[in-house]
Amino acid sequence: MEISTLQVILVFLVSCVCGAGSILDEFQTHRPLIACTLIGLVLGDMTTGIIVGGSLELLALGWMNIGAALAPDAALASVISTILVIVGGQDISTGIAVAIPLAAAGQVLTYVVRAITVGFQHAADKSVEDGNLARLDWIHFGALMLQAMRIAIPALIVALTAGTDVVQTMLNAIPPVVTTGLKIAGGFIAVVGYAMVINMMRAGHLMPFFYAGFVIAAFTDFNLVALGVLGTIMAVIYIQIHPKYNKSQQVVVAAASNNDLDNRLD
Amino acid sequence: MTTEIKKVTKSDLNSVVLRSNLFQGSWNFERMQALGFMYSISPVIKRLYPDPNSQERKDAIKRHLEFFNTQPFVAAPVLGVTIAMEEERANGKPIDDAAINGIKVGLMGPLAGVGDPIYWGTARPVFAALGAGLALSGSILGPLLFFVLFNLVRLATRYYGVTYGYKKGLDVVQDMSGGLLQKLTEGASILGLFIMGALVQKWTSINVPLVVSTIQKQDGTTEITTVQSILDSLMPGLLPLLFTFACMWLLRNRVNALWIIVGFFVIGIFGAWTGILA
Numbered sequence: 001m002e003i004s005t006l007q008v009i010l011v012f013l014v015s016c017v018c019g020a021g022s023i024l025d026e027f028q029t030h031r032p033l034i035a036c037t038l039i040g041l042v043l044g045d046m047t048t049g050i051i052v053g054g055s056l057e058l059l060a061l062g063w064m065n066i067g068a069a070l071a072p073d074a075a076l077a078s079v080i081s082t083i084l085v086i087v088g089g090q091d092i093s094t095g096i097a098v099a100i101p102l103a104a105a106g107q108v109l110t111y112v113v114r115a116i117t118v119g120f121q122h123a124a125d126k127s128v129e130d131g132n133l134a135r136l137d138w139i140h141f142g143a144l145m146l147q148a149m150r151i152a153i154p155a156l157i158v159a160l161t162a163g164t165d166v167v168q169t170m171l172n173a174i175p176p177v178v179t180t181g182l183k184i185a186g187g188f189i190a191v192v193g194y195a196m197v198i199n200m201m202r203a204g205h206l207m208p209f210f211y212a213g214f215v216i217a218a219f220t221d222f223n224l225v226a227l228g229v230l231g232t233i234m235a236v237i238y239i240q241i242h243p244k245y246n247k248s249q250q251v252v253v254a255a256a257s258n259n260d261l262d263n264r265l266d
Numbered sequence: 267m268t269t270e271i272k273k274v275t276k277s278d279l280n281s282v283v284l285r286s287n288l289f290q291g292s293w294n295f296e297r298m299q300a301l302g303f304m305y306s307i308s309p310v311i312k313r314l315y316p317d318p319n320s321q322e323r324k325d326a327i328k329r330h331l332e333f334f335n336t337q338p339f340v341a342a343p344v345l346g347v348t349i350a351m352e353e354e355r356a357n358g359k360p361i362d363d364a365a366i367n368g369i370k371v372g373l374m375g376p377l378a379g380v381g382d383p384i385y386w387g388t389a390r391p392v393f394a395a396l397g398a399g400l401a402l403s404g405s406i407l408g409p410l411l412f413f414v415l416f417n418l419v420r421l422a423t424r425y426y427g428v429t430y431g432y433k434k435g436l437d438v439v440q441d442m443s444g445g446l447l448q449k450l451t452e453g454a455s456i457l458g459l460f461i462m463g464a465l466v467q468k469w470t471s472i473n474v475p476l477v478v479s480t481i482q483k484q485d486g487t488t489e490i491t492t493v494q495s496i497l498d499s500l501m502p503g504l505l506p507l508l509f510t511f512a513c514m515w516l517l518r519n520r521v522n523a524l525w526i527i528v529g530f531f532v533i534g535i536f537g538a539w540t541g542i543l544a
Contacts, residue, residue: 024290025338028390028416033397037409047404054401054408057394058469063523064386067335067378068298072524097531104524117294121331124292124301128328131318133308136327140305143292177539184543185534187471188506192526193391194462195513200387201455209456213463218502224396224464231460235453245449 001087001163003043010042011159012152015079019151020144022075022110025065032056035078043086052082052092056099059189062196063103070114073106079155087162090171097182109150117143209234272314272356274349274432281309282345283428289338298335303345303370310349314356326352329363336374337381339423344373346431347438354435369436380447388458389419395465470506475544 003011017038021029028034032053040049056078063071077099085095120143127136161167198210213231216222222230239245285306292301307330315323336344347369355361393415401408431438474493481489497504509530516526537543 020291023293024288026287026289026420028413031394031412033394033401033409033412037401037406046406050401050406050409051404054398057398057401057412059527061391061394061398061465064382064390066382066386068295100524100527100531107524114294117292118296120292121294121297121301124304124331128324128331131315131320131323131327133312133318133327136301136304136308140288140292140301143294143301144288147291178535181535181538182531183534184472184538185531187473188509189527189530189534190470191466191506191510192513192523192530194466195510195517196523197387197391197458198462198510199514199517201383201459203383203452203455203459206452206455206459210459210463213460213465214467214503214507215463217464217467222464224399224461227461227464228392228396228457231457234460235456238456239449239453245445 001043001089003087003159003163007042007044008156008159011039011079011083012156014038014042015075015152015155016148018075018079019148022073022106022151023113023144023147030073030075030078032060032074032078035075036082039079039082040086043083045086048086048092049082052085052095053078055092055096055186056081059096059099059186059193060103061190061193062200063193064196064200066200070107070110072103073110074103075151076106076109076154077103079151080158083155083158083162084171087159088167088171091179093183093186094171094174094179096186097179106151110147113146113150116146272353274310274313274353278309278313279349279428279432282306282349283342283425285309286342286345286424286428289341297331297333299338299341300331300334303334303341304330306341306345307348307352310352314352322356325363329366332367332370334370334374336378337385339385339420340377340381340427341374342424342427343431343438344370344377346428346433347373347435349428349432350435369439373439373442376442376447380451383451383458384454385420385423388454388461390416391458392461395461395469399469466506466510467503470503470509472505473544474505474542476542 014035017029018035019030021027021031021035029038032055033050034053036049036053036056037046038049040046040052043049056074060072060074060077063074065071080102081095081099084090084098085092090098120139124136124139127133209231212234213227216230217227285308289302289306290299291305293299294301304327311323311326311330315326317323330348334341348366351361351366351369355366393412396415397408397410397412399408400411434441472494474497476493478491478493478496481491483489501507513526517523534543
């Protein structure tokens with residue numbers, strides 16, 4: 001597919017939003033669901049973007065920044081694999097396979113930028129001497145822009161080259177057994193994300209709820225909304241009846257029943 | 267000299283909420299969210315210490331450029347409490363730098379412990395799973411639902427966090443030990459784990475087409491039993507469950523998630539090559 005100059009500019013801008021979203025982690029514009037959809041939209045094939053986004057989102061479900069530990073980068077993976085699928089005319093499964101090394105590359109890039117922004121932090125210290133608040137705002141924006149460029153520049157390069165013969169030949173050189181294998185792996189690779197979420201909870205005593213979810217899903221046709229309601233009900237009941245949260249009431253109840261017993265014995 | 271009472275206005279608080287949407291913009295390995303915290307609280311510093319050359323303002327900037335890092339959304343109540351303390355200090359109460367920074371540092375650990383499981387462990391994966399399910403069929407509702415739901419929860423946290431923290435001031439510390447946060451964290455974890463269990467079963471697909479037996483029935487039909495059909499009669503989704511346990515074990519042993527994903531790709535390719543998987 002040929003892309004117009006306007007589309008190249010739009011890809012650049014959307015990539016900026018996704019790159020900024022990746023560091024901010026606020027609006028979630030770096031998540032595949034949003035990033036792939038937006039790239040699809042500006043490239044004129046939103047439906048494909050949404051489908052790539054849905055598939056990648058399942059893969060990336062557990063990718064999260066906890067403390068100072070950085071997750072694989074969903075922004076670079078989403079943006080570039082969507083461009084490759086739509087502009088480069090690749091299968092969605094190939095796009096997802098390419099996304100994995102891209103996520104690793106994005107992770108390295110974000111390490112680099114987060115180290116560079118240490119310099120911005122030191123530049124901010126100047127305001128301690130003159131009380132200038134506006135400078136702080138600009139330094140903060142500057143660091144954010146650097147994070148936006150981290151995604152926008154690679155995206156621009158890929159957008160300009162994805163349709164070329166060199167890239168096409170490279171992507172088409174992947175043997176079919178590899179693409180089939182990737183498709184198969186795509187069926188169960190999401191468990192990595194699930195495992196990351198489960199580990200993050202660090203709540204061994206709550207694991208029965210995990211098994212309950214598994215068995216109920218295995219033997220019913222409940223959709224996610226029904227399961228969500230069921231999970232919430234379980235959570236509420238657990239909190240209501242767990243002795244840990246009802247210490248004071250329990251004492252009262254115990255005391256009352258003791259009296260009752262005494263009366264009857266009398 | 268007139269002693270005017272310095273007061274943070276409603277619009278200052280709103281401005282802090284708005285700015286805190288860019289909380290992590292300058293996240294760096296040295297002081298992490300320090301500049302983001304300062305950037306967010308900037309309108310309050312401007313209000314309380316209007317003179318740029320005053321030592322009070324310079325001290326305040328110095329205070330808030332100190333190390334800070336927590337889950338970004340639960341930084342909202344910390345911002346609120348800090349605003350309340352800054353206001354009292356600006357009006358002459360004996361609150362020193364150590365007190366303000368002590369509260370900030372003291373709150374960030376416990377709040378991250380609450381924020382991580384609630385937002386990253388439950389809210390985002392649950393909404394994302396819901397959205398991804400719709401998105402796989404190409405429906406725009408998928409991304410929209412995820413975006414709207416998650417941001418509603420996030421913005422509510424940001425808004426109520428700042429206003430509640432400001433109103434309560436130091437009482438927040440007492441509220442936190444009341445067990446409400448623990449209930450919320452545990453409740454969210456239950457929902458999160460329950461949904462993860464369902465997803466392991468529902469949103470994975472694996473097929474081992476190896477034929478175990480082919481039986482010629484009397485009515486002429488043949489019944490082919492594959493490894494997968496035996497597994498399914500035991501418990502549908504058994505293999506993904508085992509894979510999940512393997513992942514959890516590997517992750518706990520500090521294996522990078524990307525390597526595990528690469529490993530799964532290798533299993534997939536090997537399976538396709540040998541015909542064990544389809």
